[in-house]
Amino acid sequence: MHSPSDVAISVRSLGKSYKIQHQATSSNQTTRTSKRGFAWPWQDSNSSDKFLSETFWALQDISFDVPRGKVFGVIGRNGAGKSTLLKILSRITDPSTGQADIRGRVGSLLEVGTGFHPELSGRENIYLNGTLLGMRRREINAVFDEIVDFAEVSRFIDTPVKRYSSGMYVRLAFAVAAHLQPEVLIIDEVLAVGDISFQKKCLGKMKDVTGEGRTVLFVSHSLSTVNSICDECLLLEDGRTKLVGPTTEVTTAYFDMSQEESGSQLDLSAQPEGDEVAVLLSAKLVDQHGDSITYANLDEPFGIEIAYEIMDCRQPIIPNLHFFSGGTCAFVTTPAEPSDCRVGLHRAIAWLPAGLINAGNYTVNIAASSMNPVCVHFHLQDRFSFNVIEDVHNSSRQGYVQAIPGVIRPRLAWDIEAIRA
Amino acid sequence: MFAYRDLLYYLSMRDVKIRYKQTSLGVVWVVLQPLVPAIIFAVLFGNFGRLPSNGQPYILMVFTGLVAWGFLNNSVARGSGSLVASSNLLSKIYFPRIIIPLASMSSVVIDGLIGLAAMAVLALLFGIKPGLHLLAAPFFLTASLLMGLGLTLFSASINVYRRDIGYAIPFILQAWNYMTPIVYSSELIPKKWMLLYSLNQTVGLIEGFRWSILGGRPASPLMLTTMLIGIAVSLVAGFTVFQKIERGFADII
Numbered sequence: 001m002h003s004p005s006d007v008a009i010s011v012r013s014l015g016k017s018y019k020i021q022h023q024a025t026s027s028n029q030t031t032r033t034s035k036r037g038f039a040w041p042w043q044d045s046n047s048s049d050k051f052l053s054e055t056f057w058a059l060q061d062i063s064f065d066v067p068r069g070k071v072f073g074v075i076g077r078n079g080a081g082k083s084t085l086l087k088i089l090s091r092i093t094d095p096s097t098g099q100a101d102i103r104g105r106v107g108s109l110l111e112v113g114t115g116f117h118p119e120l121s122g123r124e125n126i127y128l129n130g131t132l133l134g135m136r137r138r139e140i141n142a143v144f145d146e147i148v149d150f151a152e153v154s155r156f157i158d159t160p161v162k163r164y165s166s167g168m169y170v171r172l173a174f175a176v177a178a179h180l181q182p183e184v185l186i187i188d189e190v191l192a193v194g195d196i197s198f199q200k201k202c203l204g205k206m207k208d209v210t211g212e213g214r215t216v217l218f219v220s221h222s223l224s225t226v227n228s229i230c231d232e233c234l235l236l237e238d239g240r241t242k243l244v245g246p247t248t249e250v251t252t253a254y255f256d257m258s259q260e261e262s263g264s265q266l267d268l269s270a271q272p273e274g275d276e277v278a279v280l281l282s283a284k285l286v287d288q289h290g291d292s293i294t295y296a297n298l299d300e301p302f303g304i305e306i307a308y309e310i311m312d313c314r315q316p317i318i319p320n321l322h323f324f325s326g327g328t329c330a331f332v333t334t335p336a337e338p339s340d341c342r343v344g345l346h347r348a349i350a351w352l353p354a355g356l357i358n359a360g361n362y363t364v365n366i367a368a369s370s371m372n373p374v375c376v377h378f379h380l381q382d383r384f385s386f387n388v389i390e391d392v393h394n395s396s397r398q399g400y401v402q403a404i405p406g407v408i409r410p411r412l413a414w415d416i417e418a419i420r421a
Numbered sequence: 422m423f424a425y426r427d428l429l430y431y432l433s434m435r436d437v438k439i440r441y442k443q444t445s446l447g448v449v450w451v452v453l454q455p456l457v458p459a460i461i462f463a464v465l466f467g468n469f470g471r472l473p474s475n476g477q478p479y480i481l482m483v484f485t486g487l488v489a490w491g492f493l494n495n496s497v498a499r500g501s502g503s504l505v506a507s508s509n510l511l512s513k514i515y516f517p518r519i520i521i522p523l524a525s526m527s528s529v530v531i532d533g534l535i536g537l538a539a540m541a542v543l544a545l546l547f548g549i550k551p552g553l554h555l556l557a558a559p560f561f562l563t564a565s566l567l568m569g570l571g572l573t574l575f576s577a578s579i580n581v582y583r584r585d586i587g588y589a590i591p592f593i594l595q596a597w598n599y600m601t602p603i604v605y606s607s608e609l610i611p612k613k614w615m616l617l618y619s620l621n622q623t624v625g626l627i628e629g630f631r632w633s634i635l636g637g638r639p640a641s642p643l644m645l646t647t648m649l650i651g652i653a654v655s656l657v658a659g660f661t662v663f664q665k666i667e668r669g670f671a672d673i674i
Contacts, residue, residue, distance in 0.1 A: 018672065091515040093671040106515075114513045117435055119442050128435055131428035132514055 008184050008215035009066040009089065013098035016059040016084050058084040059239045062098070066232070071206070071216045073230030073247060075223070075254050078381060080236040082219045086110055086188050089217065104183025104215075107133055111188070113173030118162035122153055122172055125161055129176045143179045150201075151175035178205045184215045221381075223251050223327040255327075264294055264386035274378030277312045278368050285386045286349065296352075298359050298390035298409065303349040306366055308378070315370035316341045317377065319348045322365040323357070330357070330407045358409040359390040429520050433527030440528055451532045452539045455487040462604040473608045475637045478547050481540075482631065486603035488536045489565050489630035493623065494594055495529040496569030501576035501590050508674040518667050522577045526570065533562070544634060554633045561630035564652055568622065571655025574663040581674055582666065602627055619643045622651025 059081040066072040074082050087093045089100055090108035115132045116125050126147055130140040140147075148154045151172040153164070161169055187206075206229060210216055220226050226233060226247060233250035235242040235257075243253050264285040272279035283306045287293045296302040310317055320334040333350055364386070367379040396411070397404075441447045459480050466472040467479025474482045503525040504511065504518070511518065544551075580586040601623040602609075610618045618624060625644030632639045640648075 087512075087671065092512065094668050108515065110513045115510055117439065119439050120435060124431075124434070124438075127427075128431040131425070131431050132510065132516060134425075134516070135427075136424070137427040137430075 006067050007065045008068040008070075008103055009064075009072070009217060010101045010103075011065070011089075011098070012063050012100075014059060014062040014085070014088065014095050014100055015057060015097035016081075016088060016093070017055050017057050017096045019053050020056045021053050057239050059088075059095075059236075062234075062236075062241055064234055064241070064244050066215055066217060068103075068215055069210055069213045070231045071210050071218055071229050073226040073233040073250075074217065074219045074236065075221075075226060075233060075251065076236035076242070078379075079238075081239040082236055083110075083188065084239075085236070086186055086217075086219055090186055102184050105134070106184045106186065107177075107180040107182030108186040109133070109177045109180075109188065110186075112170060112177060116161060116169070116173060119160055121160055122148075122157045122164070125172070126176055129173065130180075133177060133180050134182070135180060139181065143181075147172075147175045147179050150178060150205075174202060178202060182214065184217070185209060186217045188219045223255065227251055264384070265292060266380075266384055268380075272309070273380045274308070274368075277370070277375075278308055278310050278317050278377040280366060280368070280378045280380055281307045281309060281345075283307075283364075283366055283380070283384045290349070295387045295389055297354075298388055299354050301351055301354045303351045304364060304384075305347060305349045307345065307347050308368060309345050310341065310343050313341045313343050315372065315375075317346075317368050317370055319366075319368045321350055322367065324363040324365065325357075325360060325407045330362070355409050355411045357388055358404065358406050359388045360407075361385060361387050425517055425520055428516060429524055429527075432520060432524035436524055436528045437531055448535065451535045454532075455484060455491060455536050456539065458604070459483040459487060466605060473606055475606050475608060475631075475635075477635050477637065481543060481547055481549070481635065482606060483604050484540050484543055485631045485634050486601075486627050488533065488540050489561060489627050490598065490601065490603050490623070491536060492529060492533045492562060492565035493569040493572070493626075494598070495532065496526045496566065496573045497576060497590060498594060499529060500525040500569075500573030501580055502587050503573075504577045504581050504670065505584070505587070505674065511674055512671050518670060519574070519663065522573050522663075526566075526573060529569070530566065533566075537562075540634070549635060551634075552636055554636065554639075557633040558630060561626055561633060564626050564648060565623075565630075567652050568626070568655050571652070571657070571659035574659030575655065578663045578666050581670055597621075597623065616643070620647050622647050624648075 062081075062085065064072075074085060076082050084093075086108070087110070088095045089102065090106065090110060092108075092110075113129065115129050117128065120128065126144065127137065127140055131137065148157055151168070151174070153168050153172050156164065156168065161172070164172070185206075206216060206218075218226070218230060230247045232245060233247045234244045235250045235254050237257070242257070243250050266283045267281075268283075269281050272281055274280055283304065284292050285294070285296060286303045286305045287296075288301045288303070290303070290305070293302065304321060306319060306321075308317075308319065316338050318334055318339065320332055322332045323330045335348070335350075339346075339348070362385060363382055364384045365379065365381045366384055367376055369376045441450060444450060446453070462483045463478075463480035467474060472479075500522045503522050507521045510516075510521070576586050576590060598604075600618075600621050607615075607618070607624065607628060619641060620643075625640040625646075625648035628638075628640040628644060629648070631637070
């Protein structure tokens with residue numbers, strides 16, 4: 001335990017409940033979608049006996065302390081309660097039980113560029129966004145030039161931000177946030193913006209922040225980022241504390257947990273993943289003949305077969321697969337041709353040529369989206385994974401039996417000729 | 422709250438700047454908004470209908486009514502949807518929630534002051550000599566604004582939970598407008614209905630402001646009393662409801 005004066009954030013038996021309603025008649029079916037498009041006044045909220053009200057605990061019995069000057073990470077799957085926790089700590093919503101005490105001024109960044117208005121100039125947005133985040137006008141005056149330099153937009157500072165490129169927009173938004181000077185900074189996944197060099201700059205800025213004795217609470221899906229900047233971590237599962245402790249311990253536990261509950265054969269038909277437009281029903285690893293397999297062989301092509309149902313086809317639905325190796329995205333694949341889009345059941349197979357990816361363990365996030373506007377209909381994360389194995393006696397190894405590093409193992413054409421005898 | 426006064430300033434500035442961006446006439450619209458209806462009603466009711474206007478130019482009578490009514494009407498019309506329109510801010514950032522409806526009213530105040538200046542020019546053109554009762558004018562404008570503040574807080578909060586308010590408000594404001602001597606003079610009201618009519622909280626507000634500018638018959642004590650009660654009730658109701666459900670905005674919106 002830490003002495004009270006060293007504690008920046010203290011959370012005790014925190015809980016948050018929401019009332020959710022669903023139709024009593026279909027409690028065994030999926031309750032995500034309501035077929036009613038129109039709100040009849042007499043069927044409203046609790047007034048109708050056709051709807052059951054149920055208490056859902058988004059967070060339950062969460063307790064932890066964050067010492068001053070530390071970077072504290074919060075990890076967990078989607079729906080584990082991370083965002084709810086951040087909203088309570090940011091005072092956006094009240095907890096249902098327990099309490100959260102934060103010592104010092106809080107700056108919270110749940111989204112980059114909240115409150116930015118496209119019609120206002122960069123200068124005006126800096127002041128508007130800065131004051132929204134809790135800065136005073138004179139504080140912004142003091143760091144104004146730094147913000148503009150950091151965002152690299154000095155030439156366009158009096159141009160309406162609707163004329164900015166998306167990169168400039170995001171850089172400016174992050175620059176304002178990065179120059180907040182709170183004693184406790186609460187950040188949600190905002191580093192998932194901008195290009196790599198800008199992300200590095202932001203991470204560097206965060207390290208500076210803690211160097212000045214400030215405390216950071218950081219929520220992320222990126223295990224590598226959490227590993228590189230967090231001192232301690234909290235792992236949430238279904239709204240409860242799974243583990244609190246040193247980062248490496250917690251991220252390892254999280255990694256193992258996602259391994260256990262994933263596999264190369266997923267049947268989601270009991271609880272399809274998705275929205276009212278499209279849902280994912282199953283995913284499996286198949287060999288070149290389309291038969292289910294439990295692992296892939298490096299020397300043979302294989303496929304990932306997904307089955308999904310389209311309920312609404314106003315926009316073409318584009319399935320996409322995100323391949324992860326060791327927490328890093330190796331690549332993303334989508335069909336090259338616009339796919340056939342009709343209401344009903346669909347099957348898609350993405351074929352991977354032999355030797356494209358190296359032997360090892362891969363996690364595939366399975367998603368489907370549509371364009372105009374960009375909308376993600378389902379996104380199954382950390383659930384589908386498979387191993388690629390190889391026969392160490394295969395001819396291309398020529399007797400070498402150690403592991404060969406790298407994410408890809410393409411078979412390249414080599415030209416070798418003797419130029420001097 | 423005090424620490425967030427800069428935010429109130431920048432949010433207000435945003436609302437004012439955005440309002441007339443990409444218009445050619447810009448601030449001229451602020452003047453035209455009361456002026457055009459004033460001309461229409463002056464021609465329809467004053468010239469063709471020959472309705473009484475207390476011995477004043479009809480257009481000036483309507484204009485004074487619209488200026489005083491505008492503070493209340495525009496506050497509620499713009500402010501009642503303000504919290505819902507800012508749902509992205511409410512669900513992502515903590516700040517005193519009352520700043521949102523307050524900021525929406527700032528553009529109403531600025532528009533109102535510009536309308537007031539236009540009214541002053543019009544009054545001088547018609548040769549109105551300001552009397553000592555002009556000193557009462559700020560009192561009635563403040564009354565309109567305070568009543569507007571209470572009703573804005575009330576309607577904006579309820580609107581978060583039940584969007585019905587957003588649909589009902591235009592009708593309510595219009596009906597209220599007809600029951601208030603804005604485009605007509607209260608001389609039109611038969612004596613036997615006058616008592617009932619005076620119970621409308623905005624009658625004293627309009628009649629009082631008109632008297633302070635144009636002179637003539639002052640608002641009756643009953644009208645002024647109901648006006649003050651109206652202000653008190655709307656402020657108490659507005660702040661009470663707002664505070665009561667403020668904490669839940671982010672969960673509901």
